[in-house]
Amino acid sequence: MSRIKAITETAAAQGRKLLIPYLVAGDPDLAHSLGLMHELVRQGADIIELGIPFSDPASDGPVIQRGVERALAGGTSLADTLKLVSQFRKQDSQTGIVLMGYLNPIEIMGYGQFVAAATEVGIDGVLVVDMPPAESTELHQKLHDADLDTIYLVAPTTSAIRAKAITEVCSGYLYYVSLKGVTGAALTDHESVANSINELRQLTDLPIVIGFGIKDAVSAAAMGSLSDGIIIGSALVERIADMSLGTVDASALVRSCEVIGAARAALDGLQEDKAAS
């Protein structure tokens, strides 16, 4: 069983909502990223989505773009991102790690070499933003053969027929994009998200998590109540932007990750409400 499957099944059995923070590898530098990853786990993350820096992040809003630019300024590459995970795994074999990014760095490394390295360092899943299922056959097969999950997005614009096809190839969890737009945009239409999640439930038993536009405890609770879990990216990266390079300061790590701790409390609160009622 894949690590992500174990995590999601345990969470489902316990009635725990999945909390999945996103950060960019190497933002502001690799030492901070390592410290942040461990701190995110301490504050309640179940799975971490680790962004591979790419020069042209066309699906990301300004906050994550700047995070990527900080990482690239320090020269962080896909190879460095993989090394970061291997460092992380020295102390943590429980937390799920999903690499998230754009295809070109993986394409240039070569699919075979990438999958071998990802397996070796302890990555659990891969989400390539600009690689829809129709273009993913070869990489998907290699990931599948290595027992790694390939995670796909479903958006508000995705038709029911297409969503069904996506759920059939997706493994680990299904990532529902809450809005039409880029990461970090304002999420306003909760009702249409609820309807879409209900429709997706008819199509699949995969855990469904919601991302884009979740920025605090209130939106975490709202989206968590509709789904199996949530992803928080821009709201975390925005706080990482305040960190300075150089020596890693433990209290700064704690402060940057507080948004995740607050989301954890809000999600756990949903469960207590449910138990009480």
Add this chain to the structure above:
Amino acid sequence: MSENMSEVKTGTTGFDGPDATGHFGPYGGIFVGETLVAAVEELALIYQELSNDEAFWAEYDSELKHYVGRPSPLYFAERLTAACGGANIYLKREDLNHTGAHKVNNTIGQALLAKHMGKTRIIAETGAGQHGVASATVAARLGLECHVYMGAEDVVRQAPNVYRMKLLGANVVAVESGSRTLKDAMNEALRDWATNVDDTYYIIGTVAGPHPYPQLVRDFQCIIGRETKAQSLEMLGKLPDALVACVGGGSNAIGLFHPFLEDKQVAMFGVEAGGKGLETGAHAAPLSAGKPGVLHGNRTYLMTDEGGQIQETHSVSAGLDYPGVGPEHAWLKDLQRVNYVAATDEEAMQAFHKLTRLEGIIPALETSHAIAYAMDLAGSMSPDKNIVINLSGRGDKDIETVARIEGNKL
């Protein structure tokens, strides 16, 4: 121009790619975020229907004739030919189109598509500003709201075109992210499209981007090659021996080449921006010196480093200053149907002056790359041979750049 030139009709040909999934061999495809997949699939479907609809092409042809001023002449460059001492050189005068370049052939077609799809808002990316101006122009012509994304660097470098777009009623958005040039403008346009996908049509300016853009932009630009073919047969009684065009994204080149692809006796040369020289790394020549990768919705040759980051490019010509190239060109390179070569900044500048002085035609700096290569090529061919250069745009927009580089004050 003879009467039968107005008989050259547009439409699609069945020569080759893309295949049903939008690929040219291993290149092309649809590499976009999930939010945009539905939009490009809808576009592909509607384009497939319209491209079989004679009424659509009749409307397009009418716009080309009455608004753009087509057909454009095929002109014998007598003094340039004499100076090169070899093959006869003919110029396909796309510079005489309304707005001064081939770009408008595409923007007219896509704006008509947008109208058929019921979209009220169009967006475009631009580097030098030519595609931005052509988009703003057709938006004004058809009464559509228009937003043009342009790298902040380019906004400064191309101030007259920025003002031109504003006069035409477009909103010009300066893009501050990344390298603040054309590729970043394209990223920002893709973000806008994902955000406003319901009412927005994205007019991509070249034969790149996700399927069906490389196909439909090519189809709209093929009027160049079709006219050239008819004009050659009429003026020479035969097809030309060689075609030469500059390649940035590659829309003017594919427009000229595509109708000749099956004519095996016609040699083709796509000229990339060699910048300061391919050996320096400071260039914009992915076909000559790059490798296959994925950017902006398609797999193609790219300027990319060992870690997969897109590299910054350099060219004296803003319109060629792009790290990718249309996927059909990538395919034609691998098939060895088209020869891809490069001309440096310096060679382009020399050609710019040469054509200006010998023919009284000021070419765009982009086009000057094609002229530079064609002059050498002509010299190596015998006088009974004929070369057609796609004179893709006029150089008025570049006179400030040329003056600055040569240390002259205007």
